[in-house]
Structure formats: structure tokens, C-alpha cells
Amino acid sequence: MLQLKGLLAVLFWDLVVEVRRGEAVLSMALFAVLVLFIASYGTSGLPGLEGTFGPLILWIAVLFAGTIGLSRAFLVEKENGALTGVLLSPLDSGAFYLAKVAATWLYVMAVGILLIAAYLVLFNFTRWDRIPFLLLAMGAFTLAYVAAGTIIAGMTSSLRGGEVVLRVLLFPIMIPAVINVLSAGESVFGEPPLEASRPSKALVALLALAVVYLSAGFVLFPKVVEE
Amino acid sequence: MSFFRLHYFLGWALALATLGLMAFYAPLEEKTLGKSYLIFFYHFPSAISCLLFFALAGVLSVVHLAGGSAEADRQALAAVEVGLLGCTITLATGSLWAKAAWGEFWVWNDPRLLTVAVMWFTYLGYLLLRGAVDSPAQRARYGAVFGTIAAVNIPLVWYSIRLFGKVSHPMNVELDPRMREVQWFGLMAFLVLYAAFWRSRVRVARLKDETRRLEETLALRGT
Amino acid sequence: MIWKSLSGALLQETLPGEPPLAPDFRWQVFAAYGAAILLLFLFSLWSAAQVRAAERKLDRLLERIDRTGK
16 A cells, blocks of 8 residues: 555664664653652652652653654755655655654654653653553553644644744643543553542543544644645 | 624623523522522533533634634634633632532532643633734634644543543532523523624734734835 | 543532531632633624624725726
8 A cells, every 4th residue: 555655764864864864762751850850859858749649750751752743744844845855755754653653652652662761760760560551551542642742732733932832732631631640640650540440441542532632643644734 | 773783782692681580580599509500500601601602613724724714713712702701700700619519718629620720721822822922824824734643632631630530529410490591591691792702803913914914905005 | 421520520520528618708609700701701792893893994995996996
């Protein structure tokens, strides 16, 4: 299928560019770890607060650092005028959107995994058996986040003050995802949740959110890039 | 009097009539909330209006994306502006309600208050986005894209808070027949008033577009 | 199911309520009503002012077009 090949080509190209320049993932990772570091220091003297505050800061760090990745996703095209080239090619804009989402998701996930590792160290987290679930939650959360964020970043990357507008627009949209991921994290970080099945339900809900945003993006992205 | 002026006049008259009903017809006290429950009679209409207008904005955004209709975009913008107005009133009155019912001006476990707050931020962002775009066609398109995302997101916010938020604080409001009458009257009154506002905003948008079109014509002619 | 959750949302949850110890905010409620009406009134004034200004600008432009176009 031409579309699938095109999608993979864009994805591969994006990854190659990122590996060569390496700037975005590095700055995202540094920023996120610094946030976590400061939070860890801030809650170090207060035993009760660590359990509740730590996970929240983990997700917020992913959110804030992720906006760097989202802005970068379109910066590359804008710099080289490559966006027009892609649009003129037979590749469907929706497929292009999915490629961008996949690439950005990989970067944000890389940062997320690094962040979990940092969390283990800084917050003395030892519940190893819950790590796979945490990774799943992180994956679903970042997928929903990047899916919605790519649509919005596609619009704001060409605007004056676009960086600020991206954040102002994206964070209210992300509130359902944050609520769900906090609930999913209950079984990982806090005391056992009120209902044993709530975290898994929250994880499924996160995936559902991701599907909704991906579908919306697939349909709306062509409208974002049309001239 | 033009139909538009009549509409406005009717809206204001009905809104003031609601005040009268609140003061003299509705029962003075309610079981749980005492005398403070009276705020319900304009909290409820503002909340419903805000929801309706934001939903309308979502539908109009999709219409604009599907057909490129500039009128649909103008109506969507007007709907967001009026919805945001109702949203502000809902938040303010909801805050007073929270104080009466639970003793605090803001609570984190009422899904309704939180959803309305999220809507407020979301649609304020909508206006910010439109303000940042220079080209009118692009402004309409981007507004419509974000309007669609925002409208899709609102039920997601609501259900996320209901299902996965912190434990919900129960609120019990018992309404007797006279209260219900005032409630629905108030809803009708404020819907009429907000609809008048909406028409006014659509008219402003049309005039602005018309002005811009003429300015471009003049510029093209070199005058 | 959607209607049930919405109507629960709109009016009341069906868990037993607390006894009526709520403070009396009667005058605050009416003052807030006044403030809300004031806000709506200012909004309509602002909107009407914008309509007038836009109409005036439009008239001026039409005048210019009539003068220079002919």
C-alpha cells in the first residue's frame, strides 16, 4: 500500500533527523528530570507528601516536556519548507499525521521511560511488580497526549506566540487524560484503590481517549494543513 | 420596533420576571440548603445555556469544516462568546452554591463545577487561538478545528471526572412543584436573553467581515 | 443511560443529604443575581457599541467607494 509505505517513510525520516540532531529528546529529558529532581527535593522532608505529590509531578513533567517535542515535530518541516513538499506528494495528510504522532510518541515515551527510572531512584520506589503496568499507563497517556497535541501543534507552529498558545490550548484538552492516568497510577503509587478494578478501567479509558484523539486527528489534520 | 430589539426587550423582561418569581413566588426555603438555594434559579439556566451554546459551537465548527461556510464560522464564534459568558456566571454562582452546600467556595469533588471550569479554560483558549491568526480564512479554519476538538473533549472531561475522579460529594436538592415551575421559567427566560446576545454577536461578526471585504476592494482599486 | 447520568448531573444525586445546616445567603444570592444581570447588561452594551461602530465604518467605506468608483 502506497499510503503505508509513505507513512513509514515519513516516520523513518523523522527518526533519522532526530537521531542526527538529537536536540529535542535531550532537552525534553533534561527538563523533565530537573522537574522531578526539584519535586523530590521539595518533598524529601515530608513523608506523607511523597506518595501523592511524586506521581503527580511525574505526569506533569511528561506533559510539560512533551510540549517541547510537539513544537519540534513541525519545526523541522517549517525550517526546510518541507511541509509543502509532503503535501504535494501523493501521501494522504491523515497518514502524515499518523507518522508524526508515531515519531513524537517514540520520543516522549523515551523521555517517559527515563523519567520512570529517575523516579525509581529519587523517590525510592521499590514496587517492581507494578512497573509493567506503569509503563503501559505511561504509553497510553503519552499516546493520547501526542495524538491531541499533534493536531494543535500543527496549527500553532505557524503562529506568532505559538508556543504559548500551544500550551494554553493543550492543557485543558489533556485534563481527562490526566485524571485517568492519576487513577490508573493509584495501584502503582498509593495505597490500594477503593475499587480493585479502577486502575485497569482507567487504563482502558486512556486507550479509548487515545483512539478518540487519533481518529479526530486523522480527520481534522488535513484541514489544518490545507492552504 | 425591529424584531431584534423586540427579542432583546423580551429577554430582559423575562429575566427580570424570573427575579420577581424568585423573590415572591418560589418557596423561601429548601430542605438542605435553606434560603441559599435560590441561587439555583439562575445557576441552572446559565449552566444549561453555556452547555447548549458550546454544543452549538461544536456543530457549527463541523459545518464550517465540511462546507467552508463563513456564516457558520461567524455563528460558531458568537456561540463561543455567549457560552463563555454563561460559563463565567455558572462558575461564579456555582462557587456561591458550593459555599452554601459544603462550606467552601471551591471543591475538587463536584464533577459539574470541574467540568464547567475546564470548559471555561478551553474556550478561552479558543478565543486566544483566533486572536493569534492573521489571515481570516485560516482563522476560521483553525477556530473550527479547535472548536471540534473542544466539543468532543467536553463529554470526555465529564465522564473522566465521574468515573475516575476523587470520590464525588453527594448533593441533594429536593424540589417541589412551585420550585420546578420557576426553574423552567428561568431556563426559558435566560435562553431567550442569551439567544438575543448570540444574534447581536453574529451581527457584529457579519459587519466586521463586510467591512474587511470592502477595505480589500478599496485597497485593490488603489485608493 | 446517558439521560440518567445527565439528569443526575443536572439536579440531584440520590444519596441521602445532610441536615439543613447551610448558612443563610439570601441577600448574597440576590446581590449575585444583580451582579449577573449587570454583567449581562454590560455585555449587551459592549456588543451594541461594537455594532454601531462597525455600521459607521461600513457606511464611511461605502461612501468612499461611491465617490471614487464612479
